[in-house]
Amino acid sequence: MAALSGNALVGDIGGTNARLAICNLADGSLSDPIIYSALENDSLESVIQKFRQDSKVQFDSACIAIACPVNQDYIKMTNNPWEFSKSQLKEHLGLETFMVINDFTAMSMSVTCLPQSSLVKIGGGEPEPNAPIAVYGAGTGLGVAHLIKHGTHWIPLSGEGGHVDLAPGNMAEDMILIALRARIGHVSAERVLSGSGLVNLYEAIAMRNERLRTGLTPADITSSALSANPDPDCLEALQTFCRLMGRFGGNLALTLGTFGGVYIGGGVVPRFLEFFKNSRFREAFEDKGRFKTYLQRIPCYVINEPKAGLLGAAATLRQELGAVL
Numbered sequence: 001m002a003a004l005s006g007n008a009l010v011g012d013i014g015g016t017n018a019r020l021a022i023c024n025l026a027d028g029s030l031s032d033p034i035i036y037s038a039l040e041n042d043s044l045e046s047v048i049q050k051f052r053q054d055s056k057v058q059f060d061s062a063c064i065a066i067a068c069p070v071n072q073d074y075i076k077m078t079n080n081p082w083e084f085s086k087s088q089l090k091e092h093l094g095l096e097t098f099m100v101i102n103d104f105t106a107m108s109m110s111v112t113c114l115p116q117s118s119l120v121k122i123g124g125g126e127p128e129p130n131a132p133i134a135v136y137g138a139g140t141g142l143g144v145a146h147l148i149k150h151g152t153h154w155i156p157l158s159g160e161g162g163h164v165d166l167a168p169g170n171m172a173e174d175m176i177l178i179a180l181r182a183r184i185g186h187v188s189a190e191r192v193l194s195g196s197g198l199v200n201l202y203e204a205i206a207m208r209n210e211r212l213r214t215g216l217t218p219a220d221i222t223s224s225a226l227s228a229n230p231d232p233d234c235l236e237a238l239q240t241f242c243r244l245m246g247r248f249g250g251n252l253a254l255t256l257g258t259f260g261g262v263y264i265g266g267g268v269v270p271r272f273l274e275f276f277k278n279s280r281f282r283e284a285f286e287d288k289g290r291f292k293t294y295l296q297r298i299p300c301y302v303i304n305e306p307k308a309g310l311l312g313a314a315a316t317l318r319q320e321l322g323a324v325l
Contacts, residue, residue, distance in 0.1 A: 004323050008097075009048065009062035012106065012309035015079030015140060018044065020051045021307075022059065023314040025321065028113055030310055031055070038080045045089055061097035063317035065106035065309050067140070075100060079140065099317055104143035105156045106312030107265040107303070108135040111147060112154055112325040113315050114305055119263075120273060123282040124299030131259035134252040136161070137266025137303075138197070138245070142190035146256050152324045156316075161252070162190040169247050169287060173240065179204040189248050193241065195268060198222070202237035209233060222272055242276055245269070246284030253298050254291060265303040273302060 004025035012019045016038055022031040034054055036047045044064070052059075068078045076083040090098035111133055127133075133147040144161030147154060166187045168174045180187045180200060192201050195218040202221050206212040211233065224234035249262045262285075269276050286295045305311070319325055 004318060004321055007057050007059045008314070008317055009051070009059045009064075010310050010313040010317065011048075011062070011064040012103065012313065013038075013044065013064060013066040013077070013080065013082075014103075015067065015077075018047050019310060020048070020055075021310050022055055022057050023310075023317065025061075025318060025323075028311070028314050028318055028323075030307060030314060031057075033307065033310060038082060044082050044084050045092055048093060060095055061317060061321065062093070062095055063099040063101065063313040063320075065101050065103045065313045067103040070100045070102050097317070097321065099313075099320060101156075101313065101316055102145075102158045103309060104135065104137070104145040104265075105158045106309045106316065107137065107143065108133070108145035108147045108156045108158075108263075108312065109154065109315045109319075110265075110303070110305070110308040110312030111135060111261075111263050113311055114303065114308065118303065118305035118308070120277065120302040120304050122277055122300045122302065123285070123296075124261075125297045127261040127299055128259040132256045133260035133263065134249070134256060134258040135263045135265060136249065136252060137264055138193045138195070138241075138268040139266040140195060142188075142193045142197070142248075143266060144252065146252075146258070147260070148256075154315075154319060154325055162193070163188040165189070166192060166244075167247060167251065169243075169284065173244065175208060176201065176204045176240065179207065189244075192244055193248060198237060198241055198268070201240050202233060205236050205240070206233040218268070226272060226275060238272065238275065239279060242279035242281045243284040245276075246281040247287065249281075249300060250285040250288055250295055253285070253295055254288065259298055262298060262300045263303055264300065265308060269302055270304050273304065276302065 018036045019033040021033040130149045136144045142162030146157040221234045224231040225238040
């Protein structure tokens, strides 16, 4: 194990904001993040230079997590006006180590260092040490990653699992799939398990009941579902969302035998955590016929930590530099 020292930059870059912090390489602890607007700053490089001035901390290594593909040198962000060359940015900033990783790679790596106080368990047994892990989460889209351990090294497996076909589990969910397919064609899991997906669920349900209200946002649907006198279609939409999250998580668990646990990140679920805990999520997770007993052993957790992406970037960088997580 390499004994690390000094500081590094870690970042979590979304569609509208960049969250930057300093990581203590010795133990992985983070400073309080500073948030910069992507709309008010013309480049990632200028933001990092501002952060150097604002934090007054020297660093020569960095790991940035961003919500777009990162396998090429040139990065053009999907929902953010910034674009940059990784090699040029490393040179301009004078960094010895510069990593750019996918946001769900960071989310999966955060599992290696999150405290138990940041995790809310929903059913299942105890996680098996060194067994595969699944991580997924609803936000602007549906992110999916897996995590496996080889020796002392954690290996994140990123992909585009949010775009697999939606798999309904009962007649009501079949009807939602039919309604969405008629409107948009191919219906991926992301079309219902995301912020905009919650709107799609509401619209399909409300149209079936002939009482559609237009212009509702995900926040409108959630607040109405959680109110003392909920709109019945909003309530059914949120209940269906939770149930489909369970079906999707169960599929991930079966695919890789994730006895290390299934972890739910993203910004959507923590907004109605108590509702989610008491929903039919876990029932749907285990609803796999002959493999129900198999899935009953696998624990599920909701990641309730706003800095999870930054912690995952820090863990990725520390492992790259020689630390054993």
